Amino acid sequence: MAGELEFERPIVELRKKIAELKEFTKTADVDLSAEIVKLETRLIKLEQEIYENIKPWDRVQIARLANRPTTLDYISFLFEGFFECHGDRTFADDEAIVGGVAKFKGLPVTVIGHQRGKDTKENIRRNFGMPHPEGYRKALRLMKQADKFKRPIICFIDTKGAYPGKAAEERGQSEAIARNLFEMAGLKVPVICIVIGEGGSGGALALGVGNRIYMLENSTYSVISPEGAAAILWKDAALAKNAAETMKITAPDLKELGIIDAIIPEIKGGAHKDVKKQAENIEKVLKESLQQLLKLSEDELIADRYNRFRTIGEFTVIKDYIGVN
8 A cells, every 4th residue: 555545546636637737738839837727726725625634544544554654764863873772681572663772852762663564575574563572571671771761761653453473472462561551650751652653452552651642643543453343343344444433543533532642743645745744743742742741750750641541531430339428
C-alpha cells in the first residue's frame, strides 16, 4: 500500500488531468491556461473536502502505509547523536523495538520505539514491528537506566501488537508486557508517548504508560484490529470497515474520550508526504511537554501519571455493597 489510497483516487485523477494539460500546452499551439487554473482551483477545494473529512477506515489505511515514517525516521530528524543500545541482557536483541540515548535540544533523553521494516527483507528482520518479550525487556532495561541517570523518556508507538507466537509465549510475553506497565507507572522521570502509526493492544500499551500521550492525526490506538473485532462480532473479517467506524480508535475519537492528551496535526494526506515537516510538528509538542514536565518533582511526576490513568473512563463506587456507610 505504498501508493495512493482508494479515498484519494479523485485527487490523483484530477492531478493527472492537470499534468496532461500542461504537457499538451508545451507541444501544441493552444492556450489552456484558463482551463488549467480552473482545475487547480477545483483541486484545492477537492483536497480540502477529502482530507478534512477522512473516515476512520481511511485513517486505518494511512496508519498502515508501508512508507509511513517509522521511529528511526523521526529519530534522525528530532534528535542529535542517537546511540542505539541492544539486547535485554537475558535472551537476545529484538529488532522490533529500537532504543538508545540521544539529545533533544541539548537535553539528554532516552528514546524507545517500535520499528517495522520498509520492505519485505527488513520486515522479516524486524518481525513486522511485532516485538517478542525480549524487546519489551530491552525497553524496560533502557527505561530503568534513564530513571537512574535522570533522563526523560520518549516512546514512539507503532505496532499491530506483540508477537503472539508460541516461542514468545514460552519466553513470557504476557509477563514482559505486564512488567513494563507496572514499572513505567513508577518511573521518576518524565515519560512522553506518541502513537505514530498503529497502536495495537498490549503490545502498544507496554510503551504507553506516560505522563503525556499524543497521537498523530492519522494514527490508531485500539485493543484489537478492526479485522479482529469484525471476526469476533460478526464472524466476518471482511466487515473491518464497519468495525473501524464503531470502535472509536482514531485520534479524534480518543481525544474526545480523554484517552490521549492532544492530537499532533499531520501533513495534508499523511505524514509520509513530508517526513521532515511532520517531525517539526512533533518537535513542537515534545519541546512544550518537556518544559512542563521538567518542572515537576519525582513524586509529582508519579502522581501525575497515576492520576492521568485513574481518571480515564467512568465508574461508580457502590458504598453499600462494600459495607461502607
